[in-house]
Amino acid sequence: MTRKKVKLAYINNDSARKATFKKRKKGLMKKVSELSTLCGIDACAIMYSPYESQPEVWPSPMGVQRVLSKFRKIPEMEQSKKMVNQETFLGQRITKAKPDRKSRLPRVKHDGFERSRVVDRSKPQGINKRVDLLSKASHNPQGSSVDTTPSVMTTVMPEATPEKVQVEANNNVDLMQRQHWIMELMNNNNPKSHVGFGGDEMMFPFGDNININNNALWFPWER
Amino acid sequence: MTRKKVKLAYINNDSARKATFKKRKKGLMKKVSELSTLCGIDACAIMYSPYESQPEVWPSPMGVQRVLSKFRKIPEMEQSKKMVNQETFLGQRITKAKPDRKSRLPRVKHDGFERSRVVDRSKPQGINKRVDLLSKASHNPQGSSVDTTPSVMTTVMPEATPEKVQVEANNNVDLMQRQHWIMELMNNNNPKSHVGFGGDEMMFPFGDNININNNALWFPWER
DNA sequence: GATTCTATATATAACTG
DNA sequence: TCAGTTATATATAGAAT
Numbered sequence: 481m482t483r484k485k486v487k488l489a490y491i492n493n494d495s496a497r498k499a500t501f502k503k504r505k506k507g508l509m510k511k512v513s514e515l516s517t518l519c520g521i522d523a524c525a526i527m528y529s530p531y532e533s534q535p536e537v538w539p540s541p542m543g544v545q546r547v548l549s550k551f552r553k554i555p556e557m558e559q560s561k562k563m564v565n566q567e568t569f570l571g572q573r574i575t576k577a578k579p580d581r582k583s584r585l586p587r588v589k590h591d592g593f594e595r596s597r598v599v600d601r602s603k604p605q606g607i608n609k610r611v612d613l614l615s616k617a618s619h620n621p622q623g624s625s626v627d628t629t630p631s632v633m634t635t636v637m638p639e640a641t642p643e644k645v646q647v648e649a650n651n652n653v654d655l656m657q658r659q660h661w662i663m664e665l666m667n668n669n670n671p672k673s674h675v676g677f678g679g680d681e682m683m684f685p686f687g688d689n690i691n692i693n694n695n696a697l698w699f700p701w702e703r
Numbered sequence: 704m705t706r707k708k709v710k711l712a713y714i715n716n717d718s719a720r721k722a723t724f725k726k727r728k729k730g731l732m733k734k735v736s737e738l739s740t741l742c743g744i745d746a747c748a749i750m751y752s753p754y755e756s757q758p759e760v761w762p763s764p765m766g767v768q769r770v771l772s773k774f775r776k777i778p779e780m781e782q783s784k785k786m787v788n789q790e791t792f793l794g795q796r797i798t799k800a801k802p803d804r805k806s807r808l809p810r811v812k813h814d815g816f817e818r819s820r821v822v823d824r825s826k827p828q829g830i831n832k833r834v835d836l837l838s839k840a841s842h843n844p845q846g847s848s849v850d851t852t853p854s855v856m857t858t859v860m861p862e863a864t865p866e867k868v869q870v871e872a873n874n875n876v877d878l879m880q881r882q883h884w885i886m887e888l889m890n891n892n893n894p895k896s897h898v899g900f901g902g903d904e905m906m907f908p909f910g911d912n913i914n915i916n917n918n919a920l921w922f923p924w925e926r
Numbered sequence: 927g928a929t930t931c932t933a934t935a936t937a938t939a940a941c942t943g
Numbered sequence: 944t945c946a947g948t949t950a951t952a953t954a955t956a957g958a959a960t
């Protein structure tokens with residue numbers, strides 16, 4: 481009977497955590513598929529839960545492939561000094577904090593996300609400014625927790641071929657027709673993808689949801 | 704006042720579709736972050752909406768990098784003949800249907816998903832069997848629609864380092880501490896990731912949500 | 927531990943300015 | 944178009960099985 485308002489924090493109870501994971505994983509996949517359908521968005525999902533050795537994918541292994549391929553087709557122009565800036569910035573901090581280890585920065589090239597761009601308007605020093613999250617947390621407690629281990633990745637990107645977009649939502653499609661669509665999709669190759677990380681926020685590379693914009697915190701999904 | 708039960712189909716009205724996209728994108732990101740927090744799952748999100756040239760990411764560009772890096776660390780052992788089988792299977796069909804074009808199969812190697820595995824127990828010929836989706840559709844109409852263009856990708860995978868998993872959900876974490884966690888995460892490198900596409904389903908590479916298992920259809924999130 | 931069953935929390939379609 | 948508002952649909956925590 482869903483009593484609590486969901487205390488947004490890591491669930492310590494193993495079985496409870498697993499139960500929640502299963503339920504929410506299912507819900508998340510459904511949400512993804514709905515967004516895909518409702519907004520004409522190509523989508524895929526893969527889940528390597530801590531509870532199952534075999535991941536589940538949506539809509540298929542090849543569907544995932546296709547999404548990743550799109551990232552790789554992004555024009556090099558978008559590759560940025562901005563990303564380099566970020567790497568440099570984070571690299572410095574990491575080095576500073578863990579001088580005894582060689583910091584392993586995620587590879588910035590050849591992964592399909594190289595043209596990522598981050599405009600960091602906030603001064604790096606601002607990072608150290610203490611910020612009270614409570615006020616925000618009350619609105620969205622999620623921001624206060626941290627987590628890690630398994631991972632979830634969600635991506636939504638535009639595809640460059642409008643011809644196939646409006647495949648009518650036929651409620652009685654047979655598999656033959658589906659097969660045809662598959663081929664259309666697989667043979668399609670559009671390099672016009674447009675990518676880049678925009679905005680004025682500086683985000684942190686781990687599973688929280690806080691952005692720093694002009695030394696102020698905000699939550700991604702609030703805008 | 705949310706009147707309709709959400710007709711699970713592509714929204715033809717442009718403005719309505721955009722509005723829905725914005726709301727649901729926000730909701731999806733929140734869900735991802737919550738799953739991340741509640742279940743100790745590392746998560747990230749990127750959204751290239753058709754409406755914004757600049758994508759939004761969660762939790763950060765580097766966070767996304769980290770997730771992709773994990774996929775690349777997956778042991779080669781998992782690479783499969785199974786995947787090859789799938790490629791061969793789909794390749795044949797594509798060639799057959801579009802002999803005039805060289806079918807471009809998603810690259811199977813060097814993308815972090817090469818060990819994808821699909822056990823296709825259903826006979827290929829079974830694919831052509833006509834299947835009425837209506838009964839299923841009533842339960843979950845989503846399965847009947849197709850879509851495409853933009854894309855969504857969601858991934859959930861286990862991380863091998865339990866030490867950092869249980870970072871308590873402190874409600875008043877300051878940025879300094881967060882910085883520290885970032886470094887921990889970035890310096891961590893665990894090659895024990897376990898991957899592979901399991902199950903007996905044969906899925907199709909596009910944005911629907913139907914699986915074929917022994918010539919029967921089912922929806923990913925229902926199990 | 928997994929599944930099913932509700933009561934409640936949350937998401938969001940349609941409305942409004 | 945865009946940002947609130949609100950009624951209703953949906954998701955899901957906790958309990959029961």
